[in-house]
Amino acid sequence: MAVPAPRLEIKNLRRVYAGRAVVDDVSLQIMPGQVTCLLGPSGCGKSTTLRMIAGVEMQDSGTIHVDGKLICDTVFRVPPERREIGLMFQDFALFPHLSVAENVAFGLKSGSKAERRARVEALLDRVELRRFIDGYPHQLSGGEQQRVALARALAPQPRIMLMDEPFSGLDNRLRDGIRDETLSILKEEDTAVLLVTHEPDEAMRMADEIALMRDGKIVQQGAPYNVYTRPIDRAAVAFFSDANILRAEVSGALAQTPFGRFLAPGVPDGTSVEIVFRPQHVRIDFDRGGKGPAPTPSDGTAARAVVERARFMGNESLVEFRMDYDGTVLKATVPNVFLPEPGAVMWLTIRRDKCFVFPRGAE
Numbered sequence: 074m075a076v077p078a079p080r081l082e083i084k085n086l087r088r089v090y091a092g093r094a095v096v097d098d099v100s101l102q103i104m105p106g107q108v109t110c111l112l113g114p115s116g117c118g119k120s121t122t123l124r125m126i127a128g129v130e131m132q133d134s135g136t137i138h139v140d141g142k143l144i145c146d147t148v149f150r151v152p153p154e155r156r157e158i159g160l161m162f163q164d165f166a167l168f169p170h171l172s173v174a175e176n177v178a179f180g181l182k183s184g185s186k187a188e189r190r191a192r193v194e195a196l197l198d199r200v201e202l203r204r205f206i207d208g209y210p211h212q213l214s215g216g217e218q219q220r221v222a223l224a225r226a227l228a229p230q231p232r233i234m235l236m237d238e239p240f241s242g243l244d245n246r247l248r249d250g251i252r253d254e255t256l257s258i259l260k261e262e263d264t265a266v267l268l269v270t271h272e273p274d275e276a277m278r279m280a281d282e283i284a285l286m287r288d289g290k291i292v293q294q295g296a297p298y299n300v301y302t303r304p305i306d307r308a309a310v311a312f313f314s315d316a317n318i319l320r321a322e323v324s325g326a327l328a329q330t331p332f333g334r335f336l337a338p339g340v341p342d343g344t345s346v347e348i349v350f351r352p353q354h355v356r357i358d359f360d361r362g363g364k365g366p367a368p369t370p371s372d373g374t375a376a377r378a379v380v381e382r383a384r385f386m387g388n389e390s391l392v393e394f395r396m397d398y399d400g401t402v403l404k405a406t407v408p409n410v411f412l413p414e415p416g417a418v419m420w421l422t423i424r425r426d427k428c429f430v431f432p433r434g435a436e
């Protein structure tokens with residue numbers, strides 16, 4: 074059987090402003106029913122990428138295909154309104170002078186009046202707002218307005234939905250529910266979704282695939298689990314959580330550190346490396362008469378540390394330690410409540426299997 078074409082395929086998209094490539098050689102494929110999150114810090118080029126796909130901005134080079142058909146290169150261009158792409162942005166204003174039903178019906182061009190009404194009713198049922206069908210936007214809460222906006226975007230059955238931080242205006246309590254609800258509706262409609270966010274939690278929660286973007290480029294792409302557990306560099310670790318760093322030199326494929334030796338297979342002698350690990354992979358032991366726990370193969374050697382400060386974060390506690398070996402500060406998280414006094418002496422070890430060894434990058 075032939076493999077179906079991706080619903081959305083962008084190839085080598087590039088956009089230059091004032092001599093700077095703000096989107097630089099970006100390629101992506103999204104299948105129907107798949108959610109891809111474009112995740113990256115402010116200014117990395119996420120919205121610009123979305124605007125080119127929507128057709129409201131023209132790329133300097135690269136192509137966009139929908140279901141295998143070219144919709145835009147630098148010569149040929151399908152206008153935005155004929156791309157069958159739904160848009161949902163952070164400032165998704167509803168039309169204030171139109172009723173909820175009229176807002177949702179706004180993009181419906183085809184079908185009889187009765188058919189359009191049926192589609193509007195079905196969508197409002199789906200977002201559980203049928204009772205507001207004849208109401209007006211100002212009578213709805215922020216979350217309800219968001220759901221009307223979703224119904225409006227879905228009404229013409231777009232093949233692709235582009236969402237630019239659509240949940241950032243909602244308070245935390247509402248956000249999780251609306252995110253999950255939105256996701257299940259989009260999956261049901263078999264829409265391909267490209268969702269822009271700068272929040273790793275949101276991407277982890279929503280995405281089938283995460284495309285990590287930095288300085289106009291996609292630097293890593295994959296399932297959330299893979300991106301989180303196999304980051305390509307220190308910045309990729311640090312984007313998802315706090316990152317602790319040990320610096321070391323390699324000798325005989327081993328990096329020697331105060332926590333013992335780390336394997337650095339294939340790394341030439343004399344190379345400077347960074348060993349990067351997350352705070353939840355630091356183990357804490359109490360001081361036993363000036364000694365820490367005995368070394369083990371999985372946890373290496375313990376290093377002596379002094380508590381600098383400890384904070385309770387809700388599900389876990391975050392403890393900052395000043396390390397005896399060179400005064401570096403390392404962070405450790407511990408489930409529940411663990412609030413040792415500043416100045417307390419403890420011994421830290423690191424989970425060997427959770428460390429990432431990278432060549433030392435630019436500071």
Ligand SMILES: Nc1ncnc2c1ncn2[C@@H]1O[C@H](COP(=O)(O)OP(=O)(O)OP(=O)(O)O)[C@@H](O)[C@H]1O
Nearest residue numbers: 090091095113114115116117118119120121122271
């Ligand atoms: N019309 C424009 N003219 C000049 N520069 C622009 C224009 N639009 C965007 N830029 C620049 O391009 C870069 C990328 O902008 P973009 O809006 O795509 O970022 P973003 O990843 O969406 O960021 P955020 O998370 O803050 O929304 C920024 O440095 C921005 O200043």
Ligand SMILES: [Mg+2]
Nearest residue numbers: 119120121237
């Ligand atoms: Mg943006």
